[in-house]
Every structure is written in structure tokens, then in C-alpha cells.
Amino acid sequence: MxxxxxxxxxxxxxxxxxxxxxxxxxxxxxATRLVLRGAAAAGAAFGLALPTAINTATTDTVRAALMLGPDEWLLIAPDGAAAEIAAAFAGIAEPHSLVDVSxxxxxxxxxxxxxxxxxxxxxxxxxxxxxxxxxxxxxxxxxxxxxxxxxxxxxxxxxxxxxxxxxxxxxxxxxxxxxxxxx
The missing domain is CATH 3.30.1360.120 (Probable tRNA modification gtpase trme; domain 1)
Structure with missing residues (x-):
């Protein structure tokens, strides 16, 4: 690679x-871009509340979460943040998938x-x-x-x-x- x-x-x-x-x-x-599937309660791990309505976004000055489907979010963060975010999600017990698409x-x-x-x-x-x-x-x-x-x-x-x-x-x-x- x-x-x-x-x-x-x-x-x-x-x-x-x-x-x-x-x-x-x-x-x-x-930017770092991750696709999150399944874990609606994972906002705390990302550091930003995830939107709950499809086709909406939540954002702060650094990160954004876009809800694109019933259990799908596109997470956008500063470039190079993928490992940090993946580590934060590692402790989530709720079934989920987090894929880096940066x-x-x-x-x-x-x-x-x-x-x-x-x-x-x-x-x-x-x-x-x-x-x-x-x-x-x-x-x-x-x-x-x-x-x-x-x-x-x-x-x-x-x-x-x-x-x-x-x-x-x-x-x-x-x-x-x-x-x-x-x-």
C-alpha cells in the first residue's frame, strides 16, 4: 500500500x-471518513451526538455525522483521526460496523x-x-x-x-x- x-x-x-x-x-x-452501521448509541464514542432523522447531519467545529439510512452514518473528522476513532469504538458492546473510507x-x-x-x-x-x-x-x-x-x-x-x-x-x-x- x-x-x-x-x-x-x-x-x-x-x-x-x-x-x-x-x-x-x-x-x-x-478528511477522515468512516461509515458506521448499526450502533445508534455510538455518538459518545465519536464525540458528537449522531442524528436520528435520515438525511440530516449534526456537526461541531471539528466533526460531522450524516445519517444516510436507517442504520447508516457517514462520519467526517480531521484527516488522520481514523485510528483514534476506531479505538473509541472498540469498547462498544452494541453490534456495529465501522469502516474507514477515507x-x-x-x-x-x-x-x-x-x-x-x-x-x-x-x-x-x-x-x-x-x-x-x-x-x-x-x-x-x-x-x-x-x-x-x-x-x-x-x-x-x-x-x-x-x-x-x-x-x-x-x-x-x-x-x-x-x-x-x-x-
Missing amino acids: PDPALRREPLDGIPAITARGRLAIEALPP HRNTAIGVSGALAADVLNSGVMLDLALAAFPVGMATRTLFAKAEIVLWRTGPDVFRIEAWRSFAGYLHGLLADAAREYVKG
């Missing part, structure tokens, strides 16, 4: 896309007043604030790529996607943003 310190992020060297302060599309920093995923941030418009070029969801409020997170498609879309602020979204789709997604977002970048 390659040394993680030498691992290159899929969007390294690709500049952020901005449009007059109304749009920013950028690669987000590396190597598989990457994140793209889309923010600004035009963020929902650009995302709607490939996501067939109503992204109006009333329909997709802050804190909502869901597994969906962007064009042909499966993503997790999480609204972290009124005009701020985080896309979690497989690393192999990062260039494809960034390219589609860049195409969608083109009319705003030149305008």
Missing part, C-alpha cells in the same frame, strides 16, 4: 472556480449565491432553502456519479464523492459555472 503521506489528492493543482464573489467551487482539504472519498465545496443553480445542472433535487435546508444531507446523483450532498450553510454545499469521479464532477461543475464566470 502506498504511503498515505505521499498520496496525491485527485484535484491537486486544479484551481478553484470563482465568479465575482457569487460562486466558488474548490477541492476541500483531506482513501475512497474526496470532497468538493460549492458556495455562493449561485451554488444551488450550478448544482442543479446535475442534481435533480429541489435545492431551494425551504426544500433542502441547512443540515440536510442525502445520497443522490450528480449526472452519472453517486454523491453525498450536504448543505452546511444557506449558500454552502459539500459534495462527498468517490475519488475516481472527482475530475468528472469538477469538470461538470466548471461547465455549469461557465456562464456565470464569463458574465
Whole structure:
């Protein structure tokens, strides 16, 4: 297995896309990502209360938990925290599965007043604030790529996607943003 310190992020060297302060599309920093299945009472081990409603998220300044299914959470923490989190979960008696998917995923941030418009070029969801409020997170498609879309602020979204789709997604977002970048 390659040394993680030498691992290159899929969007390294690709500049952020901005449009007059109304749009920013950028690669987000590396993070630890774990998929938790089955242990609803495990929030204490993660250090953050897990959400109890599907398609919602809880967060503090450091960690986030996104409930994507009846017994499935995507846990996001600072890069390199997987071993610490796994050790905290080791003492949980409740049946559960905790899988590190940090190597598989990457994140793209889309923010600004035009963020929902650009995302709607490939996501067939109503992204109006009333329909997709802050804190909502869901597994969906962007064009042909499966993503997790999480609204972290009124005009701020985080896309979690497989690393192999990062260039494809960034390219589609860049195409969608083109009319705003030149305008």
C-alpha cells in the first residue's frame, strides 16, 4: 500500500472556480471518513451526538455525522483521526460496523449565491432553502456519479464523492459555472 503521506489528492493543482464573489467551487482539504452501521448509541464514542432523522447531519467545529439510512452514518473528522476513532469504538458492546473510507472519498465545496443553480445542472433535487435546508444531507446523483450532498450553510454545499469521479464532477461543475464566470 502506498504511503498515505505521499498520496496525491485527485484535484491537486486544479484551481478553484470563482465568479465575482457569487460562486466558488474548490477541492476541500483531506478528511477522515468512516461509515458506521448499526450502533445508534455510538455518538459518545465519536464525540458528537449522531442524528436520528435520515438525511440530516449534526456537526461541531471539528466533526460531522450524516445519517444516510436507517442504520447508516457517514462520519467526517480531521484527516488522520481514523485510528483514534476506531479505538473509541472498540469498547462498544452494541453490534456495529465501522469502516474507514477515507482513501475512497474526496470532497468538493460549492458556495455562493449561485451554488444551488450550478448544482442543479446535475442534481435533480429541489435545492431551494425551504426544500433542502441547512443540515440536510442525502445520497443522490450528480449526472452519472453517486454523491453525498450536504448543505452546511444557506449558500454552502459539500459534495462527498468517490475519488475516481472527482475530475468528472469538477469538470461538470466548471461547465455549469461557465456562464456565470464569463458574465
